[in-house]
Amino acid sequence: MVDLKALRAEMDKRYKVIEISEQRTDLAFLECDKIDVPDAVAYLRDHEGYVHLSFITCVDRLEDEQFEIVYMLRNHEKKHDLGVKTKIDRKNPVMDSMHNHWAAVATYQRELREMFGIEFPGSPGVNRPFALESWAGPPPMRRDFDTRKYSEETYFPRPGRETHDPAEHMKKTQYPGRADL
Amino acid sequence: MKTKTDKPVLPNLDLPASDKGYFCDARPEVVEPVKGIWENFLNWGRANSLWILGFGTGCGAIELRPLMTSRYDMYRFGVQPRPTPRQSGLFIIGGYASVKTLKRIVRSYEQMQGPKFVLGLGSCTVNGGMYWDSYNTINRLDQYIPVDVYIAGCMPRPEALLAGIKALKQRILDGEAEGANDYARNFDWYKANQKKIITDWNMPDYNW
Numbered sequence: 001m002v003d004l005k006a007l008r009a010e011m012d013k014r015y016k017v018i019e020i021s022e023q024r025t026d027l028a029f030l031e032c033d034k035i036d037v038p039d040a041v042a043y044l045r046d047h048e049g050y051v052h053l054s055f056i057t058c059v060d061r062l063e064d065e066q067f068e069i070v071y072m073l074r075n076h077e078k079k080h081d082l083g084v085k086t087k088i089d090r091k092n093p094v095m096d097s098m099h100n101h102w103a104a105v106a107t108y109q110r111e112l113r114e115m116f117g118i119e120f121p122g123s124p125g126v127n128r129p130f131a132l133e134s135w136a137g138p139p140p141m142r143r144d145f146d147t148r149k150y151s152e153e154t155y156f157p158r159p160g161r162e163t164h165d166p167a168e169h170m171k172k173t174q175y176p177g178r179a180d181l
Numbered sequence: 182m183k184t185k186t187d188k189p190v191l192p193n194l195d196l197p198a199s200d201k202g203y204f205c206d207a208r209p210e211v212v213e214p215v216k217g218i219w220e221n222f223l224n225w226g227r228a229n230s231l232w233i234l235g236f237g238t239g240c241g242a243i244e245l246r247p248l249m250t251s252r253y254d255m256y257r258f259g260v261q262p263r264p265t266p267r268q269s270g271l272f273i274i275g276g277y278a279s280v281k282t283l284k285r286i287v288r289s290y291e292q293m294q295g296p297k298f299v300l301g302l303g304s305c306t307v308n309g310g311m312y313w314d315s316y317n318t319i320n321r322l323d324q325y326i327p328v329d330v331y332i333a334g335c336m337p338r339p340e341a342l343l344a345g346i347k348a349l350k351q352r353i354l355d356g357e358a359e360g361a362n363d364y365a366r367n368f369d370w371y372k373a374n375q376k377k378i379i380t381d382w383n384m385p386d387y388n389w
Contacts, residue, residue: 133280133281134280136380148314155318155319155321156319158307
């Protein structure tokens with residue numbers, strides 16, 4: 001068990017913690033400002049036992065014009081996961097590189113740059129393509145990128161394909177005559 | 182008769198000048214089938230020695246393992262895997278192909294010696310399957326290389342693969358499996374389609 005209140009008190013002494021929330025007994029999320037994230041992550045690694053970075057991921061909050069970056073840390077001794085979240089501006093997506101804390105972070109940052117277009121200045125090899133070769137379109141995991149339209153324009157779709165909206169199709173085939181659905 | 186120098190050569194524009202000497206610039210040539218009993222004999226031989234290129238291009242390649250082993254035993258049909266395109270006559274495209282893989286598919290297909298056959302395995306090769314609206318997978322394989330037989334399904338079981346191989350054999354025996362000649366005749370069309378989506382074309386125009 002991890003005492004989140006004690007952890008919050010320790011963090012509050014050093015950084016501006018916006019929110020800390022417990023999702024399960026072994027999973028919690030901590031949100032702080034973009035500027036505090038590298039130091040907060042280093043503190044959690046060196047003093048609180050969160051030595052393992054499981055992954056970095058990004059959530060595209062299109063409606064708020066923000067990207068949410070999540071650093072998922074793992075404390076093996078206490079068997080506890082802690083996600084450090086931060087929000088950055090979607091129009092100017094620049095984040096501090098974390099490759100000095102874990103060398104492997106550079107790979108995640110390369111992926112985030114390719115899939116979401118987030119810049120990580122100084123991260124080694126960040127401008128090399130990660131999974132896509134010769135990609136010219138917008139970053140494909142952004143929510144305002146219309147992958148279907150792109151596919152239809154690019155990949156010679158075969159005519160005659162019939163598709164159903166899953167919800168409508170289920171209503172028709174599984175629950176005919178149910179007006180309340 | 183034209184001499185070799187009279188033929189139009191491929192520009193290989195995307196190769197650096199220092200590499201151009203290493204690669205051939207000749208276009209693929211149509212090899213007309215000799216009609217009659219000799220061609221029938223050759224086709225009988227081709228149909229009974231289908232050698233698969235050992236290049237699992239997508240998730241469908243997982244179905245080739247049970248096909249190889251004792252339960253389905255493709256060897257009884259004269260089908261066996263080969264490690265290199267030079268020794269292979271049959272290319273099984275195992276399902277979805279991303280743009281990155283398609284580049285390797287084109288390169289491997291061109292390196293195979295004719296007559297060569299292509300089996301499209303799974304719905305993804307027909308119309309994109311479940312990846313039809315993906316930003317990075319092709320929808321129709323036959324726009325990029327000639328396909329002899331499609332096996333629909335996601336995944337098709339090894340029995341379906343055997344049925345597809347049987348259908349391919351019948352096509353070869355009937356003299357209809359002219360994919361390599363089709364590729365040579367419509368070379369410019371295939372090449373234009375390939376280059377439309379493979380934008381970093383850093384290889385020769387024809388890798389034979």
